[in-house]
Amino acid sequence: MSTLTPEKQAPGKTGSPPGGAEHVALRAFLTRRLSVARPSTRRLAALLAAAVVLVPFAAVLWGSGTWPSDLTVDVRGPLDDAYDWVLDNRDTSPVFLYFLLHLSNWAEDSVDWVTDFLLNLGWFAVTAAAVLLAWRIGGLGRRGARTAATALGTFVVCGLLGMWEATMETLALMAVAVLVSALAGGLLGLGAGLSDRFERVLRPVLDTMQIMPAFAYLLPLVLVFDIGVPSALIATVIYAAPPMARLTSLGLRGADPAVMEASAALGATPVQRLLTARLPLARKEILLGLNQTIMMALSMVTIASVIGAGGLGEEVFRALSTVDVGQALAAGIPIVLLAIWLDRTTAAAGDRLGGGQPTGVAWLHGWRAWTVVAGAFAALLAVGKAATPGEWSDDWTVDIAAPVNDAVAWFTRNLAEGVPVLGGTRTWADGFTTGVLNPLRDGLTATPWWLLVLLAAGCALLAGGWGAMCTAALAMAAVGVIDVWDHSLDTLSQAIAGVVLTLLAGFVIGVAAARMPLLERLLRPVLDTMQTLPQFVYLIPVVALFNVGRAAAVAAAVLYALPAVVRITVQGLRSVDAAALEAARSMGAGTWQQIRQVQLPLARPALMLALNQGVVLVLAMVIVGGFVGSGALGYDVVYGLQKSELGVGLTAGVAIVLLGLVLDRATQRRTDDRQPSR
Numbered sequence: 001m002s003t004l005t006p007e008k009q010a011p012g013k014t015g016s017p018p019g020g021a022e023h024v025a026l027r028a029f030l031t032r033r034l035s036v037a038r039p040s041t042r043r044l045a046a047l048l049a050a051a052v053v054l055v056p057f058a059a060v061l062w063g064s065g066t067w068p069s070d071l072t073v074d075v076r077g078p079l080d081d082a083y084d085w086v087l088d089n090r091d092t093s094p095v096f097l098y099f100l101l102h103l104s105n106w107a108e109d110s111v112d113w114v115t116d117f118l119l120n121l122g123w124f125a126v127t128a129a130a131v132l133l134a135w136r137i138g139g140l141g142r143r144g145a146r147t148a149a150t151a152l153g154t155f156v157v158c159g160l161l162g163m164w165e166a167t168m169e170t171l172a173l174m175a176v177a178v179l180v181s182a183l184a185g186g187l188l189g190l191g192a193g194l195s196d197r198f199e200r201v202l203r204p205v206l207d208t209m210q211i212m213p214a215f216a217y218l219l220p221l222v223l224v225f226d227i228g229v230p231s232a233l234i235a236t237v238i239y240a241a242p243p244m245a246r247l248t249s250l251g252l253r254g255a256d257p258a259v260m261e262a263s264a265a266l267g268a269t270p271v272q273r274l275l276t277a278r279l280p281l282a283r284k285e286i287l288l289g290l291n292q293t294i295m296m297a298l299s300m301v302t303i304a305s306v307i308g309a310g311g312l313g314e315e316v317f318r319a320l321s322t323v324d325v326g327q328a329l330a331a332g333i334p335i336v337l338l339a340i341w342l343d344r345t346t347a348a349a350g351d352r353l354g355g356g357q358p359t360g361v362a363w364l365h366g367w368r369a370w371t372v373v374a375g376a377f378a379a380l381l382a383v384g385k386a387a388t389p390g391e392w393s394d395d396w397t398v399d400i401a402a403p404v405n406d407a408v409a410w411f412t413r414n415l416a417e418g419v420p421v422l423g424g425t426r427t428w429a430d431g432f433t434t435g436v437l438n439p440l441r442d443g444l445t446a447t448p449w450w451l452l453v454l455l456a457a458g459c460a461l462l463a464g465g466w467g468a469m470c471t472a473a474l475a476m477a478a479v480g481v482i483d484v485w486d487h488s489l490d491t492l493s494q495a496i497a498g499v500v501l502t503l504l505a506g507f508v509i510g511v512a513a514a515r516m517p518l519l520e521r522l523l524r525p526v527l528d529t530m531q532t533l534p535q536f537v538y539l540i541p542v543v544a545l546f547n548v549g550r551a552a553a554v555a556a557a558v559l560y561a562l563p564a565v566v567r568i569t570v571q572g573l574r575s576v577d578a579a580a581l582e583a584a585r586s587m588g589a590g591t592w593q594q595i596r597q598v599q600l601p602l603a604r605p606a607l608m609l610a611l612n613q614g615v616v617l618v619l620a621m622v623i624v625g626g627f628v629g630s631g632a633l634g635y636d637v638v639y640g641l642q643k644s645e646l647g648v649g650l651t652a653g654v655a656i657v658l659l660g661l662v663l664d665r666a667t668q669r670r671t672d673d674r675q676p677s678r
Contacts, residue, residue: 064448067485083223167338173232185240188202190252240293259281457472498618533560569606633655
């Protein structure tokens with residue numbers, strides 16, 4: 001297939017090449033591709049020159065095998081000593097007595113109060129409140145009815161599956177966590193949106209918080225607050241607050257300058273401009289931040305079950321630990337339904353606020369709508385108290401664990417192994433482990449340590465410049481310094497395999513969806529559902545299909561990261577300059593030429609963002625795969641939490657953060673690097 005050039009013309013045409021805006025756009029694009037490559041080449045040449053000088057010294061002093069023991073530092077011992085000190089001084093130290101103890105008590109009392117309130121209110125009242133609230137937020141129209149139906153189905157199914165009490169425990173922990181996360185994130189976003197200096201200080205903090213996999217939040221908090229609800233609540237708040245802060249800041253900074261100037265011209269004070277102009281203009285972004293905070297809180301609450309959060313996450317964790325797929329599914333379905341209900345409700349609120357147009361009955365808005373909802377709830381509450389028991393009756397439950405386990409057993413006997421030609425899913429898993437994961441892990445561990453550090457530095461240099469190079473190189477070296485080199489490379493091998501599969505599937509699906517609107521519309525509800533699922537839920541089907549092991553963890557990671565990669569790819573390809581595409585068509589380019597030589601290069605910033613998000617999400621899920629046999633760092637974290645070996649667990653947690661920094665800096669393209677040199 002010929003290469004597309006500005007001189008190539010459409011078949012059947014003679015004379016000068018296409019002119020006008022189309023030709024100028026294509027020529028500017030080709031020039032930009034060349035100009036962006038030059039600074040990257042110069043930076044890489046400088047790094048290679050430094051490596052030629054430094055690598056021989058490193059090889060002579062410390063060898064060329066795995067990370068040298070002379071360069072390791074024992075951090076597990078001091079961490080274990082710190083844990084012992086905390087246990088010995090928890091009841092006497094002023095820090096614990098006058099601050100941390102009060103914080104811990106407040107956290108536990110708040111969650112217990114909300115849990116008792118929901119359980120005492122009764123299943124009928126809670127369901128009625130959720131349905132009416134969803135209906136009101138959805139607009140008391142057709143969309144509100146759909147949102148209300150989602151709420152009704154969610155709570156009825158939770159009761160039918162025998163998970164009512166566990167669902168209330170999860171909702172209580174989520175309610176407190178979301179409230180605190182929204183307040184903290186909103187205040188941070190307010191400061192970042194109004195102050196450039198504060199935004200520069202806050203940005204790296206939020207970057208680090210979002211790079212860290214969820215497990216990394218659990219271990220330090222267990223050290224301070226011990227296993228229980230306080231650790232789970234505070235970990236959830238830390239994990240869920242960043243999106244609220246980011247989107248609040250984004251909304252405040254994106255306020256229409258004309259509106260702000262008009263407000264100032266009318267004599268409004270800065271506080272008045274904030275309350276009457278800037279915050280109302282940012283309300284859609286703030287609602288989106290709340291939506292993301294709620295979804296991340298639900299994800300973290302389920303993961304935090306490993307440190308005593310209780311609720312649905314504990315049911316899933318207990319079932320997965322015994323490979324009871326049926327019981328895990330019975331607890332996983334309510335988590336999925338809660339996620340869908342909360343996502344649809346908050347999304348409806350954001351759409352209504354963004355559109356600014358009321359829906360439903362013309363007069364039924366504002367205080368009238370809330371009055372109708374309050375009256376309906378009071379009536380339903382009275383009826384429910386008189387006609388229904390407070391607790392969900394065991395006679396109304398349906399046991400799906402036994403038939404699901406029977407189906408899994410049949411699948412294992414007939415489809416997992418021994419299928420003619422195909423082999424079966426567990427045969428595929430074994431082949432993937434022996435043919436891909438093992439060679440990749442062995443290749444990484446056999447690679448000289450200095451070469452891996454150099455590769456991390458080179459990738460980060462090309463992607464993000466000298467600052468990213470230094471961060472990636474230091475983070476990669478720190479992995480060896482804390483003496484978890486081999487386990488980190490094992491985890492890295494799983495992450496690399498997962499990223500490759502995710503990108504292959506995500507780019508192919510994304511390109512097809514960008515070129516075929518019908519496919520994009522069909523995929524949209526599937527991707528919406530996949531993006532609302534908490535991390536734990538992905539473990540259930542892969543255990544049923546592939547059994548426990550590293551292949552199952554990689555499969556879960558691919559499923560978890562795929563929706564984000566597909567969405568970003570579609571968005572990037574569709575935002576390509578139409579003039580450049582038209583110029584390519586006028587020169588006779590076919591569909592494949594348009595994709596390969598125009599759309600993909602012009603969408604490179606979006607594709608790099610898709611790569612970055614895929615890497616971060618795959619790493620996060622591979623770590624969670626420690627629950628299903630991924631081994632390495634994931635296993636170390638789980639072992640440290642379960643056995644109170646916090647030296648092992650915290651060291652693995654630090655290594656996870658360091659790997660996340662390496663992978664993020666190696667794939668996070670800087671904004672100024674995407675601009676052409678002048």
